[in-house]
Amino acid sequence: MHIGTTLTNFIIETQRQFEGATGEFTGLLNDIAVACKKISDLVNKGDLVGVLGTAGSENIQGEQQKKLDIISNEIFIEALAHNGHVAALASEEMDEVHHLSDHAPRGKYLVLFDPLDGSSNIDVNVSVGTIFSILKAPPGVKNPVREDFLKPGTEQVAAGYCLYGPSTMMVLTTGRGTNMFTLDRDFGEFLLTHSNVQIPEDTQEFAINTSNMRFWEPPVKRYIDECLAGRDGPRGKDFNMRWIASMVAEVHRILTRGGIFMYPMDTKIQAKGQGGKLRLMYEANPMGFIIEQAGGAATTGRARIMSLNPEDIHQRVPVVLGSRNEVERITRYHHG
Numbered sequence: 202m203h204i205g206t207t208l209t210n211f212i213i214e215t216q217r218q219f220e221g222a223t224g225e226f227t228g229l230l231n232d233i234a235v236a237c238k239k240i241s242d243l244v245n246k247g248d249l250v251g252v253l254g255t256a257g258s259e260n261i262q263g264e265q266q267k268k269l270d271i272i273s274n275e276i277f278i279e280a281l282a283h284n285g286h287v288a289a290l291a292s293e294e295m296d297e298v299h300h301l302s303d304h305a306p307r308g309k310y311l312v313l314f315d316p317l318d319g320s321s322n323i324d325v326n327v328s329v330g331t332i333f334s335i336l337k338a339p340p341g342v343k344n345p346v347r348e349d350f351l352k353p354g355t356e357q358v359a360a361g362y363c364l365y366g367p368s369t370m371m372v373l374t375t376g377r378g379t380n381m382f383t384l385d386r387d388f389g390e391f392l393l394t395h396s397n398v399q400i401p402e403d404t405q406e407f408a409i410n411t412s413n414m415r416f417w418e419p420p421v422k423r424y425i426d427e428c429l430a431g432r433d434g435p436r437g438k439d440f441n442m443r444w445i446a447s448m449v450a451e452v453h454r455i456l457t458r459g460g461i462f463m464y465p466m467d468t469k470i471q472a473k474g475q476g477g478k479l480r481l482m483y484e485a486n487p488m489g490f491i492i493e494q495a496g497g498a499a500t501t502g503r504a505r506i507m508s509l510n511p512e513d514i515h516q517r518v519p520v521v522l523g524s525r526n527e528v529e530r531i532t533r534y535h536h537g
């Protein structure tokens with residue numbers, strides 16, 4: 202597909218390759234694009250439209266919700282729940298599965314989403330984003346339930362994120378490579394700017410929240426120590442570090458120039474009885490699909506993320522993703 206193609210035409214072309222395609226998938230991705238454009242506009246205007254700051258409520262994760270967490274969630278529901286492309290929705294900001302109103306037409310898909318990723322950055326004007334994962338809905342079921350969403354990442358039909366940074370970009374995979382589109386605000390369209398993105402297999406750049414170092418497991422400690430030892434150490438090369446605290450921005454950097462991103466299991470997380478910091482269904486699985494389709498890898502440190510059998514829509518998992526050879530090295534360290 203040629204650079205400059207609109208997202209809509211790109212999806213229509215992609216759909217042509219699927220036998221029996223009805224156009225419903227194109228419709229769904231257009232709904233998602235509309236929602237992301239609206240969120241991008243609000244993020245961009247920030248205080249001018251009074252959307253910054255906390256909402257004074259907590260989500261099921263026990264996190265203080267930002268106003269934009271809730272507003273973005275509502276924009277997504279409004280854009281997706283009425284056009285007959287989905288059967289149900291699930292989100293970081295909603296405890297339970299969101300069922301459509303009785304008279305709303307039902308569609309073939311389920312969507313899980315993180316309406317605003319990187320929430321701790323929203324008030325300090327640092328890049329944030331939206332992450333989404335698309336699954337097939339059980340045929341003929343009017344109101345799919347939680348169990349209908351609990352499919353391994355390998356069953357995703359598509360996944361993507363929209364990054365609200367200096368420019369707004371939509372990154373998408375339908376299982377045929379990973380492509381990037383940039384929003385032309387004048388034109389109001391996402392245009393293809395990077396097709397079939399490939400992540401370098403090796404890297405000298407890692408991203409991890411080092412303030413958690415004292416809680417890390419030995420394999421992670423060893424890996425980071427070796428990176429920090431630089432060219433005089435066992436790796437024989439110097440490493441750089443980055444931490445933006447927005448998973449979307451970290452993943453985007455890695456898709457653009459390689460690298461490794463880690464939010465591993467640690468004793469602090471274990472002490473809280475949690476399985477990790479990041480959520481499997483609307484953070485780790487969609488990002489795993491995007492990264493793998495760009496030639497990278499995504500594991501928990503021990504197992505491929507997309508092969509996990511989910512137990513809950515808000516389940517948390519350890520995440521290690523990025524340049525294939527580095528992810529494989531850390532996974533080897535975990536297997537001793």
Ligand SMILES: O=P(O)(O)OC[C@H]1O[C@](O)(COP(=O)(O)O)[C@@H](O)[C@@H]1O
Nearest residue numbers: 315317318319320321410446447448
């Ligand atoms: O606050 P920390 O420990 O740096 O964690 C940052 C991580 O938490 C997140 O903000 C969690 O996502 P949400 O903002 O959607 O809750 C990730 O985007 C980011 O990678």
Ligand SMILES: [Mg+2]
Nearest residue numbers: 315318319484
């Ligand atoms: Mg998030």
Ligand SMILES: [Mg+2]
Nearest residue numbers: 293315317318
């Ligand atoms: Mg979020």
